[in-house]
Structure formats: structure tokens, C-alpha cells
Amino acid sequence: MLENNLKETLLNVFKNDYHLKINPELIGFQQTRAEFEGDLTLVVFPFLKLIKKNPAMLADELGSALMAQNPLIKSYNVIKGFLNLSIQDDYWLKWLADNLQRTGYEQAVLDKSTAIVIEYSSPNTNKPLHLGHIRNNLLGWSVAEILKANGGKVIKVNLVNDRGIHICKSMLAWQKFGEGKTPESTGIKGDKLVGEMYVAFDKAYKSEQKVLITKGYSPEDAAKNAPLIQEAQLMLRQWENGEQETRELWETMNNWVYSGFDVTYTRLGIDFDKIYYESETYLLGKQIVMEGLAKSVFFKKNDGSVWCDLSAEGLDEKLLLRADGTSVYMTQDIGTAQLRYDDYKAEKLIYVVGNEQNYHFDVLQKILLRLEKAWASGIEHLSYGMVELPEGKMKSREGTVVDADDLMDEMFQTAKKMSEELGKGADLPHDAAEQLYNDIGLAALKYYMLRVDPRKTMMFNPAESIDFNGNTGPFIQYTHARIKSVLRKAVDNQISWPNTVASIDLMPKEKAVITLLHTWNEILRQAAINRSPALIANFLYELAKTYNQFYQDNPILRETDSDRRCLRLQISDLTARMLKYAGGLLGIQMPEKM
């Protein structure tokens, strides 16, 4: 690697010329800013404490020593304490040709001997997927792909929350108000139908509470004593006791939901290696809690409920089993964590879950460590920010949720409309055109969601629909399609671009594209370390923009010098490949034409 090569030379210079052993960590090269001449910049200020000289003088000495000892350096200049190094054009030309021979742009920086399990999506079966899930799904899937691209052994898992009081609410509502409706009989997507039942429950439950309050109940008592909630609680106990009728209804309704979810996942381009169901893991959770109780890690209160006291660690007491013996969220997560570890012996268990659950995961890890599960130190909560609407957080009760399917439909329609306005895609057969609109709409959505730092709360304004111009997914796709068009024309005209290294001087915009492509490995590495697809998204945008600037100013096929024409085709080819590869890590398809 270029920077390591220069670093080594620099270390030798320090050793031989200054008799200093410098900590390699102290040496950091950065990209030279566009307004200065050079490719890489060394900031010399950190060395001034060790070598008492003025910055400009030291920079100059280092520059001339480096140039004498490393043939990669073409020239250097010094501005204040900044040493700007220019690299030989040959280096860039050779790098370009070498990389055109690769088939993929992954790298092996992670240890393949142990697995990384990453959980994302984690839906409840009582509500359809919404905008928040979209961020979660895209983020989890993309981080998994990024880790794989760095050589990691990654297992993508989903944890379906398929049991609990909330599920019973939908079931009960279906029995009472469902009129025997099924997805088949109504044509309603399964997850949507069950979601409607959940809403129906909530509505009826609220009106029951109102009636009780007029009878003199306090709001709290009304909430507890409404017949519907008591029936739902009864149903949960029946479910936990394995009562057949309840179990059958539960299974039927959950299957409706799963087939609905599958449609959404497939359309989003999301997949999993393994799906866990809480109904299959909560018993293990209970068992572990009972073991912990036996070992006095936990304690029992007078009413029979089981708790963990974390006050010594600055947290509160945490409930693990209710007085009636039913399990809570934490119980289930203890079970699934154990099962997951047993299945894969993973060194890392990454949970892609919203930052509103920071406390929960803090507690989960502490409890598992108390239980002396050493692997729990590998638990990592990839805590992403919420998606907010202009009026604030999405609230399903207030009907301010943005439904995932609806949003994808909208993106498709917008892509179709824009393409038609621009007179594009008209020559394609119907199916291919539909596919293209879908790819473009999804690219706009995915890029929009993933370009933001995962940890930050982001804003989504449905009224100002997602852009297709500027810093967007379609812009990147367009750049790819544009390059492919040029390459096709080259082939049509029997112009080839072999992986040869000509000896020519690079022009500024040619070099700008190559040096940007050259940063890919570091970008990919940082994206993995920071678990941040946003870094890939930024790279894609920079690359597309820089290429378009190059394209605007430099003829490719009309270039008469054959060596230079070949070089420009090489640059175009590698840019297209890199756009496709890096875009793939975000789940963005790169059309050949658009």
C-alpha cells in the first residue's frame, strides 16, 4: 500500500538522519486538499517536539530526504508545516491497470475463524413494517455486507417477536370483530390484516376504559380492569399453557403476517440466514432465569416475581419474570442471546436496534455477565437513530406511521413519472421498464436512508418526496449507466482498452478520479470499523461527481491519441465497476441503461 510504503521510508529517514525512533502511530498521511499541488500531505507539527526546528524547514528536509529515498515520489512542496508529496504518474497508471483485473473489490482484514452474528429487523407480528423498520433493515443488511466485504464470516439473523400480550390483542380482536376475514378472502396483505385487528383492539379497549371512568374508576384502574385487557391476559396464559385452540389461531395469524413480511423483505432486497422466533426461545430464557435464581444472582419478591438488582452498577432493579410466571422482554432476550451463541460460537453478537433501547441492551449485557457468560462481552448494540417526521416521532396510535409498502410504491411511481418526463425507458419492454423504475425508486430510498450517519436521528418529510437529482441514489445509477453507454459504444466501434500501462502524463481530472478510486480500501475498512454504510454512500457520491466532472471536460471515444483514449476507457471502466460493487454493499442496483 502506498501510505505504508511512504511511512516506512519516513521511519527510515527519522532513524538515519535524526537518530529518532518514531511511533508509527504518529505518522498520518492525508489527502492533499484540492487547492494545493500534491497527492498526499504529511503534517509535520507533531514532530516539532522531538526535533527542534521551525516547521517549514523540517518539512523541507523531510521532503528532500523522502524524495531521495523513495522513487514513488515525483516532487514535493512545502506550505507552512505541511509537506505535500506528488506521486509518480506511473504508480497511478499501474494501480489502475492492476485493479481492472480484479473481479471484486473486497479485502481480507477481518478474522474468518470466528463468526459475527448480526440481528436486524426484529419485527412484531402485530404491526406492518414501517419507515423505522426500513432504516433498520437497510442498515443491518448493509453492515452485514460491509463486514463480509472485509472478509468477515457473517450470519444475518432476524428475531421475530411472535408472542406476548400484544399478539394476543390482535388474536382476540380477530375473534371478536374479524368476521372470519382472511388474507385470501379479502385480498388484504396478511400483515396488514393483522395490523388492522390490533388497531381494532386498541379502539375497543379505549372505549371500554372510557365507560369505566364514567362509572368512577381511576384511569389506571380502568386500564387494568377493562374486560378486553383481562381477556387478552387470559389468552396469554392459555397460550403459555399450550392450549390447542389458542395455539392454532396464533399459528394461523402469524403465518398471515410472515407471508406479508416476506413480500416486503423481498421487495426491499433484504434477506436472512436464520430466523429466530421468540416463542422458541423464551422458555430457555425462563430456564436461565431460574438457574440464576437458584444461584442467588437474582431474587424473588413476595408476590413471586423475579428480579435482578443492578443498583450496584448504577442501574435499577429489573423484572425478569412476572408474578404469574410469564416472561417479559428481557427474559426472551436472555434466551435468544444464549441460543444464538450456542448456535454459532460467535465472538460478536451485533444487535441493530434503535437507540431508544440503549438502556435495555446495557441491562441485558450486565445480566449476562453476572451469569458469568463470558461471551456476553461480545454483545454490541448498533444503536441507530430514529426516523422523525416533521411533526415529530412516528406514532402508530396517531396514524402518523409511514408504511413500508406504501413508501416503496410511491418511490416506484415517482421513478416512473420522472423517467417518462425525461423520455427514458420508452424503448424498453414493459417488464424491463418496470424493473428499472423499481431499481431507481429503491435506489433513491436506500441512498436517502443510508447516507446519514446511522447513529443520528434523521428527518423524513413525506411532503417533499425523496429527490432524484443531486446527491441521490439515481444520480449514482445515472453515472454508472452513462459510463456503460460509453463502453458499449467503444465495443461497437472496435475500440478496446487492454490493461496496459502507457507512459503518459495524467491530466488533473483523470488523476482526480484515480486517486479517489485508490482510497476505496480505506473507506471499506472504515465503514466496517464504524459500522457505517454512510461512508460508502459518501464515497459513491464523491466518485460519481468526480467522474462526471472528468467526463464533462475530457472526450473519451473522440480522443485521438490512442494511449490516452485507452487510459480514459480504463478510468471509466474501473469507475463503473467500483460504483457497482460499492453500490451493491448498500443494496443499490446499477442499471446498464437509464
Added chain:
RNA sequence: GGUCUCGUAGCUCAGCUGGAUAGAGCAGCAGCCUUCUAAGCUGCGGGUCGAAGGUUCGAGUCCUUCCGGGAUCACCA
């Protein structure tokens, strides 16, 4: 109230473990298609990086305090 987190242009966001004159896109204005895809390119206007201190040769970035927004501290998941 405790803990955590965010605050950068009218809006949405970049700004890598502190480095040169803080960057994009959108929106606004003005240009560029008889030449490789104009979903593109070029230019203009728009900022006391929430505020005040501090550390440093150097702070949007680190520390402290304050102001403002959000999350959480549930026998909901």
C-alpha cells in the same frame, strides 16, 4: 430529577482517530445539449459550526459549564 444523545447555510446532511481559507445537495439566480446519456456540468448569493470558558503551535472535532431538542429510567415489546 438521574443517565445517554444531538445542535454545522432557509431545508436535508458531510466533515476520517484535532490540521491549511468549514463542504455538498435541495431551494433561489445566471449560463452550457447540430459532438461519448442534460437524472449531467459551470458560476453567483447564502455560516460568529447553539453560547461562554479551557487545553493546544492549531478546535466544528477534546474538556467544563450553560441554553435548546430528543431518548430512556414500564409487570409494552
